[in-house]
Amino acid sequence: MQKVKKAMRFTGLGLLLILGALQFHRSPRNTGAAEGPESIVAREKVPPGVHQILARACYDCHSNNTKYPWYAAVQPVAWWLNDHVTEGKSELNFSGFAAYDAKRAVRKLRSLADEVHERHMPLKSYLLAHPEARLTDADVALVTTWAEDLADEIESR
Numbered sequence: 001m002q003k004v005k006k007a008m009r010f011t012g013l014g015l016l017l018i019l020g021a022l023q024f025h026r027s028p029r030n031t032g033a034a035e036g037p038e039s040i041v042a043r044e045k046v047p048p049g050v051h052q053i054l055a056r057a058c059y060d061c062h063s064n065n066t067k068y069p070w071y072a073a074v075q076p077v078a079w080w081l082n083d084h085v086t087e088g089k090s091e092l093n094f095s096g097f098a099a100y101d102a103k104r105a106v107r108k109l110r111s112l113a114d115e116v117h118e119r120h121m122p123l124k125s126y127l128l129a130h131p132e133a134r135l136t137d138a139d140v141a142l143v144t145t146w147a148e149d150l151a152d153e154i155e156s157r
Contacts, residue, residue: 027075027082032064032095039063040097044154050146054094057122057133061088064095069129084123102154109151113144 034055035041041051060066066085072078089096092108100108115121117140122133135143 027078029068030064030066030082030085030089034059034063034065034095036064036095038096038098040094043098044150047146049142053135053139053143057135057139059094060130060133061085061122061126062092062094063089064093084126102157106151106154109147109154113147113151116140116147117144 033039040046040054046054061084066081068081072081092112097105097108112121116135119135119140122130122135127134
């Protein structure tokens with residue numbers, strides 16, 4: 001029994017040392033400008049209500065600027081968050097929307113409308129830590145209609 005207790009103490013100490021060492025390996029931060037000359041607001045008409053919803057519920061993962069919570073400084077949580085942001089920006093980046101060609105922009109807007117309408121976005125895991133990002137039925141209708149209308153407009157250009 002003594003050997004088991006001793007092994008558990010060394011294991012616990014080892015885990016603490018590993019977690020401590022991980023704190024020195026930082027993941028990159030997404031701290032650029034959310035809105036600049038390449039952003040969706042620079043290229044397209046975004047009504048104030050839609051803009052507010054995008055900034056509140058989408059920009060942390062889908063722009064070049066993330067507002068990090070306090071726990072983002074703790075590894076390995078920071079790596080997990082960085083993976084989410086990287087994946088989100090690869091799917092849709094509002095900060096780089098102007099770089100999309102018309103076909104891609106239409107595809108991204110239709111996907112946005114579908115994801116929001118089906119309530120797949122914002123992610124449930126994000127909403128746990130950011131209840132202010134929760135979308136009301138009116139928010140969903142506004143964003144969905146705007147995204148579909150903008151996609152139609154871009155297609156007709």
